[in-house]
Amino acid sequence: MARTNRPHPWMMLLPALAILVVVGVVPLLIVFHYSFYDIFTLQSRSWVGTQWYQDLLTSDRFYDSLARSLGFSALALSIQFPLGICIALMIPRSGPVRTGTLVLLALPLVVPWNMIPIIWLSLIDADTGLIGQAITAVGWEFDYKFNAIHTWALIAVMDTWHWVGLVAILSYSGLASISPSHYQAAAIDQASRWQVFRWVELPAMRGVLLMAFLLRFMDSFMIYTEAFGINAGGPAAATSFLTLDLGEEMRGFDYGPASARSIVYFAMTACVVWVFLRGFSREESGR
Amino acid sequence: MKAIKLLCLLLLAVFILLPFVQVAQLSVISTLGTPDAPLGTVTTLNYRNIFASSALTSSLVNSVTYVTLNVALTLLVALPAAYAISRHQFRGKRAFFITLLAFRVTPPVVLSLPVFIWFSQLNLINTPIGIALVHCVFNVPIAIWILESFISAVPRAYDESARLDGYSTTRFFYTFLIPVIAPGIGVTMFFCFVFSWVEVVFARTLTVTDGKPITMAISNLFGFNTDVGLVMAMTVFSLLPGLVMIYFVRHHIARGFVVRA
Numbered sequence: 001m002a003r004t005n006r007p008h009p010w011m012m013l014l015p016a017l018a019i020l021v022v023v024g025v026v027p028l029l030i031v032f033h034y035s036f037y038d039i040f041t042l043q044s045r046s047w048v049g050t051q052w053y054q055d056l057l058t059s060d061r062f063y064d065s066l067a068r069s070l071g072f073s074a075l076a077l078s079i080q081f082p083l084g085i086c087i088a089l090m091i092p093r094s095g096p097v098r099t100g101t102l103v104l105l106a107l108p109l110v111v112p113w114n115m116i117p118i119i120w121l122s123l124i125d126a127d128t129g130l131i132g133q134a135i136t137a138v139g140w141e142f143d144y145k146f147n148a149i150h151t152w153a154l155i156a157v158m159d160t161w162h163w164v165g166l167v168a169i170l171s172y173s174g175l176a177s178i179s180p181s182h183y184q185a186a187a188i189d190q191a192s193r194w195q196v197f198r199w200v201e202l203p204a205m206r207g208v209l210l211m212a213f214l215l216r217f218m219d220s221f222m223i224y225t226e227a228f229g230i231n232a233g234g235p236a237a238a239t240s241f242l243t244l245d246l247g248e249e250m251r252g253f254d255y256g257p258a259s260a261r262s263i264v265y266f267a268m269t270a271c272v273v274w275v276f277l278r279g280f281s282r283e284e285s286g287r
Numbered sequence: 288m289k290a291i292k293l294l295c296l297l298l299l300a301v302f303i304l305l306p307f308v309q310v311a312q313l314s315v316i317s318t319l320g321t322p323d324a325p326l327g328t329v330t331t332l333n334y335r336n337i338f339a340s341s342a343l344t345s346s347l348v349n350s351v352t353y354v355t356l357n358v359a360l361t362l363l364v365a366l367p368a369a370y371a372i373s374r375h376q377f378r379g380k381r382a383f384f385i386t387l388l389a390f391r392v393t394p395p396v397v398l399s400l401p402v403f404i405w406f407s408q409l410n411l412i413n414t415p416i417g418i419a420l421v422h423c424v425f426n427v428p429i430a431i432w433i434l435e436s437f438i439s440a441v442p443r444a445y446d447e448s449a450r451l452d453g454y455s456t457t458r459f460f461y462t463f464l465i466p467v468i469a470p471g472i473g474v475t476m477f478f479c480f481v482f483s484w485v486e487v488v489f490a491r492t493l494t495v496t497d498g499k500p501i502t503m504a505i506s507n508l509f510g511f512n513t514d515v516g517l518v519m520a521m522t523v524f525s526l527l528p529g530l531v532m533i534y535f536v537r538h539h540i541a542r543g544f545v546v547r548a
């Protein structure tokens with residue numbers, strides 16, 4: 001009887017879709033359009049075809065940046081996932097320690113992104129920084145400005161500080177969904193700690209871990225504000241990631257090439273999401 | 288074993304809190320040196336300087352305005368969408384999910400140039416509305432994801448009985464659904480608030496002359512002779528709203544991340 005006045009599901013999706021069209025789809029179409037032009041001003045521009053795409057995809061610099069970004073993602077994820085999962089496993093399932101740890105993990109998430117490099121630079125400042133003074137006291141040489149390994153280390157530690165909480169919170173929410181009876185069953189079977197992790201805890205975390213993996217991979221692959229704030233891509237382009245090249249073109253008002261680059265980056269993003277969802281549905285159907 | 292775990296959590300606390308300690312410490316120290324507060328003395332000067340500068344105080348207001356607008360808008364459009372996804376099977380659901388995910392992970396820097404051009408034509412530059420709108424590109428997907436898992440935890444019989452009692456979908460939302468998933472709405476508000484508050488690229492691009500967010504106000508403090516103390520005092524202020532939000536959702540932070548594709 002009441003079934004007739006129930007709104008169709010797409011009607012309920014419509015407001016969300018409308019917003020995504022305005023702030024997502026239309027900008028992408030604009031940038032796609034511009035990527036085929038040489039733009040002097042927005043009123044005077046000339047058609048260049050696929051010139052910018054050819055330039056970008058045949059430049060060594062693009063592949064160097066791509067390699068650096070992939071390297072940074074690999075580094076960040078290989079630290080943050082094991083660490084985040086370990087933290088999640090150490091959190092008790094109830095009580096004040098649980099709440100306290102979760103609050104602690106959420107703290108770095110509320111720091112504005114351009115403050116993060118500012119805070120870390122002040123932390124390692126040799127004169128006034130808490131870590132910087134300690135490094136000087138033990139006699140280490142730490143030079144993030146001119147030593148590429150030190151710049152990488154600083155960005156990796158900073159990124160871990162910033163994001164390990166998200167991995168841990170998501171992992172923990174997976175763990176919290178395990179009913180106590182599963183643990184009891186494992187105990188009756190005299191399962192080792194590793195076996196409990198492998199056959200009880202890991203399957204419960206699989207969904208959230210895949211999601212965390214996608215979020216963390218894309219955010220580290222396309223890291224911009226934080227990495228730029230540390231050393232502006234230096235020393236000698238050693239931390240010049242994909243997005244830093246894009247930012248540079250925009251600041252130089254090279255709108256045509258910047259548009260082509262945006263489209264290439266978005267295509268990479270879409271590919272990653274597609275591969276991820278394929279992998280995810282295989283996992284689901286494999287169960 | 289338990290002692291080792293606690294020790295590890297303690298180490299984690301030191302690692303996470305150290306940067307905050309640094310900020311708090313520098314924020315109460317005179318880092319430039321004035322006649323009544325020489326270099327290195329402990330002082331409230333930095334905090335007083337914030338309120339002496341209208342650029343800094345108005346940036347706080349600007350940020351709070353667009354973040355609040357964004358959270359309200361996000362909830363308004365995400366709630367029906369999350370409900371539809373949770374309760375209905377329909378053609379195109381998977382495509383909708385892929386679209387959501389793709390926009391969530393699209394880096395702002397990729398969209399910032401066209402959004403600027405497009406919003407200039409719509410007269411949405413220098414207003415909080417423009418920023419509130421553009422932040423939906425990553426917040427709407429996140430909100431739908433979190434809300435969907437909270438709604439799915441509510442038994443379907445609940446909707447059916449309300450419908451049999453003659454409630455319209457809109458009234459069902461207000462009277463039944465929203466109270467039941469209140470923690471989920473809290474968690475959603477928290478994450479939307481946070482992601483909008485910390486975002487820099489869009490917020491900077493869309494404010495050319497006016498309506499500067501707090502993040503830009505702090506960046507603008509850097510110059511030839513930067514007052515680090517003032518920067519840190521402002522950073523403390525930039526953390527406060529987030530801390531308040533964390534406090535409100537502290538019992539629910541790790542709930543509602545169920546993943547179904």
